[in-house]
Amino acid sequence: MTRTLGTAATLASLTLLGALTACSGGQDADTGADTGRDPAADGSAGTGAPTGDAEPAAAEPCPAELASDGTVPTEPAAAAPELPAATTAYVCRYQPSEVADGPVWERDGEPVEVDPAELSALDELRPAAADRFCTEELGPRWLVALDDGSGAVTGVVVDDFGCRDVTLTADPAGTAPGAAGQDVEGGVLTGPGSLAGDLATLYGG
Numbered sequence: 697m698t699r700t701l702g703t704a705a706t707l708a709s710l711t712l713l714g715a716l717t718a719c720s721g722g723q724d725a726d727t728g729a730d731t732g733r734d735p736a737a738d739g740s741a742g743t744g745a746p747t748g749d750a751e752p753a754a755a756e757p758c759p760a761e762l763a764s765d766g767t768v769p770t771e772p773a774a775a776a777p778e779l780p781a782a783t784t785a786y787v788c789r790y791q792p793s794e795v796a797d798g799p800v801w802e803r804d805g806e807p808v809e810v811d812p813a814e815l816s817a818l819d820e821l822r823p824a825a826a827d828r829f830c831t832e833e834l835g836p837r838w839l840v841a842l843d844d845g846s847g848a849v850t851g852v853v854v855d856d857f858g859c860r861d862v863t864l865t866a867d868p869a870g871t872a873p874g875a876a877g878q879d880v881e882g883g884v885l886t887g888p889g890s891l892a893g894d895l896a897t898l899y900g901g
Contacts, residue, residue: 757841757849758788759869762801769863769874772823773883777864779821780850782812782842787899790837801837810898815840817888818852821862824886830859838895839868850880856892861885 786807792799818840835857842850851868855861862885863874876882888894 756869757784757786757843758803758807758839760803762790762803762837762839762853762868763865763870763872764798764800765872765875766797767872768798769861769872769882769884771883772826773881773885774823775881776822777881777885779818779852780842780844782815783845784843785810785812785815786839786841786843787895788839788841789896789899790839792834792837799834804836805899807841808899812842814898815842817891817894821852821885821887824859824861824884828859828886831857833857838892838899840895841868854887854892854895856896859884859886860889860892862887862891 786809788807789804790801791804793802835855838854838856840852840854842852844850848866849868851865851873853863853865853868853873861874864878864880864882864885865871865873865875866878866880871878874882874884
């Protein structure tokens with residue numbers, strides 16, 4: 697009887713030990729002892745995912761449509777602009793589409809990358825005269841998109857009609873050219889008489 701009881705006690709001990717072992721979910725990294733922790737459940741298992749911040753997306757140099765606030769600036773700029781030193785530049789052409797609230801300027805064709813050194817005429821921009829002569833017609837607009845390498849784009853908008861006005865925008869897709877309160881000169885500028893034609897030549901049409 698003693699032998700029989702001893703065997704039963706031994707089996708019961710082994711069964712209990714097996715149950716305890718099955719309940720433990722992990723081991724201490726230093727001692728190897730069971731910790732009872734499930735790495736998958738508490739999120740301690742590594743994912744292998746990178747933790748670095750994503751690079752900011754660069755602004756589009758020439759949006760499909762130029763920003764507009766429904767007005768046309770007429771007041772001359774207060775001073776000559778200080779344009780950024782561009783590392784990359786694009787020339788884009790926009791054509792007007794008539795809508796109830798005025799023309800909407802839509803891009804005609806794809807942006808054409810040009811050498812910033814070819815844009816030296818922009819250094820001659822100055823405030824427009826208050827009594828400048830203008831004709832009443834619509835025509836294309838040229839956008840010179842200047843990228844200084846920071847991801848921001850400064851837009852120089854040149855009207856190839858009317859007063860041949862030049863206006864600036866710090867965000868061609870979101871801020872109307874010539875608007876006040878930007879990081880660029882607001883109001884109306886003027887440039888060399890050949891500026892629009894020179895941009896057409898650079899664009900290739």
